[in-house]
Amino acid sequence: MENKAFTVSLTKNPLITMKVIPGHFTTSHFHISHYLDVSDLKTNALIAKDVARELAMPYLASILVDTIVCMEGMEVIGAYMAEELLQEGISVINSGSEIHVVTPMSNVNGNLIFQSNIQELILNRNIILLVASISSGRTISSALECLSYYGGELAGISALFNAYPDKSGKEIYSMFTNEDIPGYQIFSPGECSMCKEGRKLDAIITSEGYTEI
Ligand SMILES: [Zn+2]
Numbered sequence: 001m002e003n004k005a006f007t008v009s010l011t012k013n014p015l016i017t018m019k020v021i022p023g024h025f026t027t028s029h030f031h032i033s034h035y036l037d038v039s040d041l042k043t044n045a046l047i048a049k050d051v052a053r054e055l056a057m058p059y060l061a062s063i064l065v066d067t068i069v070c071m072e073g074m075e076v077i078g079a080y081m082a083e084e085l086l087q088e089g090i091s092v093i094n095s096g097s098e099i100h101v102v103t104p105m106s107n108v109n110g111n112l113i114f115q116s117n118i119q120e121l122i123l124n125r126n127i128i129l130l131v132a133s134i135s136s137g138r139t140i141s142s143a144l145e146c147l148s149y150y151g152g153e154l155a156g157i158s159a160l161f162n163a164y165p166d167k168s169g170k171e172i173y174s175m176f177t178n179e180d181i182p183g184y185q186i187f188s189p190g191e192c193s194m195c196k197e198g199r200k201l202d203a204i205i206t207s208e209g210y211t212e213i
Contacts, residue, residue, distance in 0.1 A: 001202050001212065008180045015050055016041065018161070020181055023202035024194040025210065030136050031192035033185040035203065035210050038132050038160050042073050051175070052080030055158045058173045059128065060084075060091045063155050066125035068101045071143055072132035072207050075103060081130070081158075104146055112146035122150040129154065132207075133161040134172065135186050140164070 001023050010016040019037035026032075041051050055077065059065055065085055070078040082099040085091050100121045104112040114122055129143055140157060147154060154170055162174035163184060178184040187193065203210040 008176060010054070010175055013050055013054065015047060016054065016175065018176055021210075022183070024192075024199050025203050025205050026189070026201050027136075027205045029138055029189075031187045031189055031195065031201075032135060032205070033183060033194070034181055035205055036133055036161055036181075037209075039209070041160055042076060042132065045076065048076045049080045051160070052077050052084055054175055055130070055173065056081045056084035056091075058158075058171075059094075059156060062093055064093050064097075064126045065099055065128055065155055066097075067121045067152070068099060068128045068130055069122075069143065069147065069152075070101060070103045070130045071139055074130045074132055075101060078130050081128070104143070112142055114146070114150055119150055122147065122152040125152055126155040127152045129157045131157070131159045134159045134164040134174070135161075137164040140172075 001021055005019055005021045007017045007019050018041065021035040021037065022033060023035060024031065024033070025035050041047055068078045068082055078101040082101050085094040085099055086097070088095040102114070102118050102121055104114055107113050127147060129140065129147065131139055131143070134140055144154065157170055157172045159172060159174040161176045162172050163178035163186060164172070185193070189195070201213050203212045
């Protein structure tokens with residue numbers, strides 16, 4: 001599986017590289033044709049800073065940001081993104097103000113919640129929702145539901161990778177899309193063409209990585 005891996009780089013900044021492994025993968029909700037390894041983008045401080053610079057760009061000139069809500073381990077990038085947005089001379093609108101970087105928790109029912117002391121950073125605040133990868137749209141749907149429940153105003157959605165057609169009416173800013181990965185496909189488990197061909201699953205994907213079966 002690993003030996004079929006390839007990398008996709010950002011044309012503007014070749015340091016920003018995503019490792020892609022083709023295969024037959026399952027998550028808890030769908031089957032998918034490629035595993036995207038974005039862990040280095042999220043955890044390597046130097047690279048995360050470059051990523052943050054790219055992701056901050058659409059907001060610099062005219063979008064007011066109060067809070068960055070991080071999902072899927074995006075906190076390091078979120079912090080650098082806030083720094084970028086607050087820099088004097090770069091951001092026209094956010095410099096000199098405050099930006100908070102927060103992460104929701106899951107409650108026992110798996111719903112996303114904010115604890116009482118964090119809720120004031122959401123209510124009537126302009127929020128960037130920052131996620132690693134958007135494939136089926138499940139993660140952003142539940143995050144958007146959570147933000148709306150706590151009264152947040154969505155300023156934009158930013159992601160490392162997006163394969164989801166825009167249905168929310170909000171633009172999704174992403175560095176990579178499914179068009180960067182030839183043959184990228186996502187299926188409901190009952191409709192997976194790889195399953196129909198009798199192909200065994202290679203691995204299970206979770207937010208922390210993958211486990212070969
Ligand atoms: Zn399948």
